[in-house]
Amino acid sequence: EAKEAGRNTYKFYTAEMTQQALEHSFVQSALRDALEQSQFFVTYQPQLRIKDYSMVGVEALVRWQHPERGLIPPDSFIPIAENSGLIRELGAWILRTACEQGVQWLNEQVNFGRIYVNVSATQLHDESFTEAVIMCLKETGFPAEKLGLEVTESFIMKDPQHAINVLSSFKEIGIELAIDDFGTGYSSLSYLKQLPIDKLKIDQSFIRDIPDDPNDMAIAEAVIAMGKALNLEVIAEGVESQIQADFLLDKECTEVQGYLYAHPLTADAFSEWEKQRDIK
Ligand code: C2E
Ligand code: MG
Ligand code: MG
Ligand code: MG
Secondary structure (H helix, E strand, C coil), X not given: XXXXXXXXXXXXXXXXXXXXXXXXXXXXXXXXXXXXXXXEEEEEEEEEECCCCCEXXXXXXXXXXXXXXXXXXXXXXHHHHHHHCCHHHHHHHHHHHHHHHXXXXXXXXXXXXXXXXXXXXXXXXXXXXXXXXXXXXXXXXXXXXXXXXXXXXXXXXXXXXXXXXHHHHHHHCCCEEEEEEEXXXXXXXXXXXXXXXXXXXXXXXXXXXXXXXXXXXXXHHHHHHHHHHCCCEEEEECCCCHHHHHHHHHCCCCEXXXXXXXXXXXXXHHHHXXXXXXXX
């Protein structure tokens, strides 16, 4: 604390830091109310096969509609929910909401492929998480084969052997696994080979500046080649332009997700989108 460190340290507090501290404590205390007052909702962004635009799945992306502050993006509250531990409850709610939605879509014959849910390292480190996922599937009646989980590279590399165990337990029951934000962490290639994963998601920071940044293009190409060599699907996220899509097709990337195809959509908007497009 600045106060404890001494009289002169006050000058290190900038207006911006005060603002950040305020934001942080606002979010932290408001998160719990938000859960109780149902201020969260889940959007779904289509993921398509690059060759024929057929449905691979949808990524569940949480949104926070605050009554006074409006729509708050996940980057502003997920890290805080992780630090405070509230991600356990929030994550459980997101998973359940996605599974219930999936059951409804199955009943209505909406073709959504799989639903991919983001899970944070905090959730994955919980001893009871695997059991909670199994319970959720059982209670909602959503089939495990229709669920995918997106895990981050940083979770895997923190304790690779533990990650192999946790991920294997999901794989065994038929849940698909993808490594999110791939390329931003430090995955060791030897672990990558041992992990029971199905898919690599190239981080959007490597897609954004295609075709202007040759380094990003080289990285994207290398990830695609590595996925191919390891027999993994590779999905590019954040695809916004046809030039990027053409590049990815040329390098034999298998799947795409991005504003070029569809934004994250509410459940109703997704089923409309899916019914109206002519590619199935
Ligand atoms: P992510 O899992 O890597 O999700 C992809 C992000 O890219 C999403 O941002 C999505 O809306 C955005 N995106 C998709 N296509 C495009 C595009 O063409 N251009 C651009 N500029 N962006 C695109 P979003 O929804 O704001 O989520 C940000 C991050 O927050 C996610 O990154 C994920 O790390 C976290 N997050 C979101 N929902 C959840 C959740 O339910 N649980 C957890 N644990 N984390 C979540
Ligand atoms: Mg994701
Ligand atoms: Mg990602
Ligand atoms: Mg990301």
